[in-house]
Amino acid sequence: MYLAEVKTWDIVKKQYRYKLKSYFGVFTSLIVIQLLAILFSFNGTGSGSGSSNSIQYDFYYYTSDIILIFMMIWAFITAIIITTRAYRYDDFSFVTNRVISQVSNILFLLSSSIFAGITVYLSTNLFQILAFYFKNNYSIIVDSLTVTEFIIGMITSILYIFLFASAGYLVGILIQLHKGFLLIIPTVLFGGLILDGIGGDPRVFENVTMFFGQETSFILFICKIAIVSSLLLLASLGISNRMEVRK
Amino acid sequence: MINIVLLLVIFVVVSSGIGILRSNTKLSLGTRKIRWILGGYTMILAIATVISLSILPNHKNDEKIATAAEMSSIEDAQTKAIDNLYSGNVVDLDKIFSEKKKWSFPFNEKSLDIVLTEGETGIMSVFAERKSENDGEIEATYHVGKSYIDGVDFTDKVHSPELLLNGQQLTVNNPALVTVSFSRFSPGFAYSQFSKGGHFTQENRSSVIGRDFILLKVPNDIEINGDISWINE
Structure with a gap:
């Protein structure tokens, strides 16, 4: 029997609300990275050309691809950043435990991913309208979206961003567990990619990309992202429970 | 040229990332300022979306795209x-x-x-x-x-x-x-x-x-x- 009965979920909600306010700064980097992505997208995100007997053609794509990829990277880095000491020690202002702290962090990452996913769509409109007015377009073809395509596309963007945030969170927790991971993770990641490419037939990166990118069933895609993200976050949770309270 | 800019951006991002990971303090411009920046940015995006959705559909491709x-x-x-x-x-x-x-x-x-x-x-x-x-x-x-x-x-x-x-x-x-x-x-x-x-x-x-x-x-x-x-x- 205690004077004040506290429920775990109430503390999670309080911490989540606090983190939304406290970690607000990460959204300034979102704006900067999104503006950079718009800049890089401005020359077109893809192009093609060719000729035959009767037609000579060239075309440019203006899509949200670069903006979305930059947002995935942003989510990855943001997730690492919120595991750093400066952010982690904020949790000690509350009556808390590791699980509550982690869950509120995950909720924050989910909210950030939702915001980033929505702004990917909005900023695509911004850069397409800029490209429309400032680029020398001979003729324009606009691929429109149905309401279902729009909703599915938005959810897909959010899920991709959240997947990267989950991966970033695990990386961040590993680095906080031991600083040696700061060297090991990039070495394994980039070294693996280089070794994979040296053989002339890169498979690992391609297979990982295709595992999500070639999925044509939306339900299965959600399941894949949910399972992989859950595994990454559960691993983070497990590892963080082994960490010292405050060092 | 764009590759050099990209490399520069990656360098800045990586260096700042390492700096943040090593530091004990949070980077912040102040919540009020960030709110204004974020609000303004979201507003610009919303206006651009409205303009885009009202202008670009005139160039809509009604034909089916062949696979x-x-x-x-x-x-x-x-x-x-x-x-x-x-x-x-x-x-x-x-x-x-x-x-x-x-x-x-x-x-x-x-x-x-x-x-x-x-x-x-x-x-x-x-x-x-x-x-x-x-x-x-x-x-x-x-x-x-x-x-x-x-x-x-x-x-x-x-x-x-x-x-x-x-x-x-x-x-x-x-x-x-x-x-x-x-x-x-x-x-x-x-x-x-x-x-x-x-x-x-x-x-x-x-x-x-x-x-x-x-x-x-x-x-x-x-x-x-x-x-x-x-x-x-």
């Missing part, structure tokens, strides 16, 4: 139809090719010389078929197959050749080369992954340039000189 599989099937059908044409089979010609232009020339000479002029688009393929009677008329039809660039149908853009009959000489001037340049505004792979085969597979990013030829129907007893292919002869 790589559909384009491949169309290309195969055209190649097969041309092969069949050489062996005298004209049965499915109208299903695969459209008649873009027709000519009719009164002709009462005994022989016809066909001159194919080589333009920037090469030399036109000409097939000839004898009619069952001598009606004193040469009929010519320009057949063109579907042309898709990046899945978009551009068949209508193809120009027709020019046919000139001077005495007993029929000159075929090849059509002028068509230059097609366009910008395609698409939502991106996240929006097309489940509806159009997905960007990862490069589903729509291929092109098919339709085959074209002229089919001549000539009076039965006429003699033709020139680089043509006879049907059923």
